[in-house]
Amino acid sequence: MQTSDTTDNVLKAIHWPNTNFAQSVADPKEFPEIDLPQIAVAGHSNVGKSSLMNALFGRNGLVKTSKNPGCTRLLNLFDVDDQLLVVDLPGYGYARAPKKEQKRWINMIESYLVNADLKLVLMLLDIRHGPKDSDLQLIEWLNEGGIRWVPVATKADKLSGNKRGQRLKEMTEAMGGLLSPIPTSSFKGMGIDKLRAVIQHETFERNQPIS
Ligand SMILES: Nc1nc2c(ncn2[C@@H]2O[C@H](COP(=O)(O)OP(=O)(O)OP(=O)(O)O)[C@@H](O)[C@H]2O)c(=O)[nH]1
Ligand SMILES: [Mg+2]
Numbered sequence: 431m432q433t434s435d436t437t438d439n440v441l442k443a444i445h446w447p448n449t450n451f452a453q454s455v456a457d458p459k460e461f462p463e464i465d466l467p468q469i470a471v472a473g474h475s476n477v478g479k480s481s482l483m484n485a486l487f488g489r490n491g492l493v494k495t496s497k498n499p500g501c502t503r504l505l506n507l508f509d510v511d512d513q514l515l516v517v518d519l520p521g522y523g524y525a526r527a528p529k530k531e532q533k534r535w536i537n538m539i540e541s542y543l544v545n546a547d548l549k550l551v552l553m554l555l556d557i558r559h560g561p562k563d564s565d566l567q568l569i570e571w572l573n574e575g576g577i578r579w580v581p582v583a584t585k586a587d588k589l590s591g592n593k594r595g596q597r598l599k600e601m602t603e604a605m606g607g608l609l610s611p612i613p614t615s616s617f618k619g620m621g622i623d624k625l626r627a628v629i630q631h632e633t634f635e636r637n638q639p640i641s
Contacts, residue, residue: 442513443630444510444511444513444514444626444629444630445511446486446487446488446510446511446626447487447488447489448510448511448512449487449489449492449508449509449510449511449516450508450509451492451506451507451508451509452464452507452508452509452515453507454504454505454506454507455504455505455507456504456505457538458505458538458541458542458545458546459541461505461542461545461546462507464507464509464515466509466512466513466514466515467513467514467515467549467633467634468514468515468516468517468546468547468548468549469514469515469516469517469548469549469550469551469552469629469632469633470516470517470519470542470543470546470548470550470551470552471483471516471517471518471519471551471552471554472519472539472543472551472552472553472554472568472579473519473521473522473552473553473554473555473565473584474521474522474523474524474554474555474556474559474560474562474564474565475520475521475522475523475524475527476521476524477521477554477555477556477560477584478554478556478584478585478616479518479519479521479554480493480494480495480496480518481493481495481584481616481617482552482554482582482584482614482616482625483508483516483518484616485614485616485619485622486516486622486625486626486629487508487510492508493506493508493518503520503535504520505517505518505519505520505538505542506518513634514629514633517542517546519539519542520535520538520539521535522535522536522539522564522568523562523564539568540571543571543572543575543577544575548577548578549578549632549633550578550579550580550629550632550633551572551577551578551579551580552579552580552582552625552629553565553568553569553572553579553580553581553582554582554584555581555582555583555584555601555611556583556584556585557583557584557585557586557588557589557594557597557598557601557611557613558585558588558589558597560583560601561581561601561604561605566604566605569605578632580609580612580628580632581601581605581609581610581611581612582611582612582614582621582625583597583598583601583611583612583613583614584614584615584616585615585616585617586613586614586615586618586620586621587615587617587618587620594613598610598611598613612624612625612628
């Protein structure tokens with residue numbers, strides 16, 4: 431027989447397709463009070479943040495994607511199954527954006543990250559190119575701030591199996607050797623279930639008291 435203690439600790443599995451756009455925020459100071467655990471999706475411009483979110487939600491087209499870097503310029507908030515708030519951050523490091531605009535994006539991302547009560551940051555890195563210096567800077571900054579993050583390698587369908595394994599190793603080493611990126615492909619659905627499980631664990635289960 432289950433005791434009431436154990437029943438209390440059984441959490442409802444997230445039903446990912448039950449995701450709705452909540453709102454866009456231009457200024458982190460105007461971030462709404464939403465009483466849900468929060469995770470953020472960070473990474474270079476064009477790395478595949480919005481596409482990965484669509485794959486996670488199982489809802490093609492809910493998050494706007496683009497071939498042109500710099501598509502996401504606001505903080506876009508998504509309510510997942512009334513259990514979790516996922517924040518799509520503007521991509522940084524778009525070389526062709528005016529310096530002033532780039533600075534504005536970085537300030538916005540940092541200001542959000544400093545103030546948010548975050549459970550986890552998904553740190554997206556293109557399996558072919560990452561981590562770049564700007565990614566390493568953000569990672570250092572997350573570490574200093576004690577913000578938990580998990581590396582996610584995007585666009586894994588662009589490399590063959592062997593090359594993929596080799597790149598994942600190189601990426602792990604470049605980030606200090608502790609965390610190995612989860613290989614994903616939003617196009618092929620690769621790694622999406624694993625990422626969902628990691629999010630569910632980090633958000634709801636890690637801090638549960640052991641009963
Ligand atoms: N081959 C492949 N291409 C992908 C994948 N995910 C995204 N892309 C492509 O990469 C480009 C950028 O995707 P987005 O999801 O808009 O990237 P983003 O990081 O949200 O971009 P910004 O909002 O501009 O920072 C688009 O052309 C996508 O079709 C993937 O898993 N595989
Ligand atoms: Mg985007």
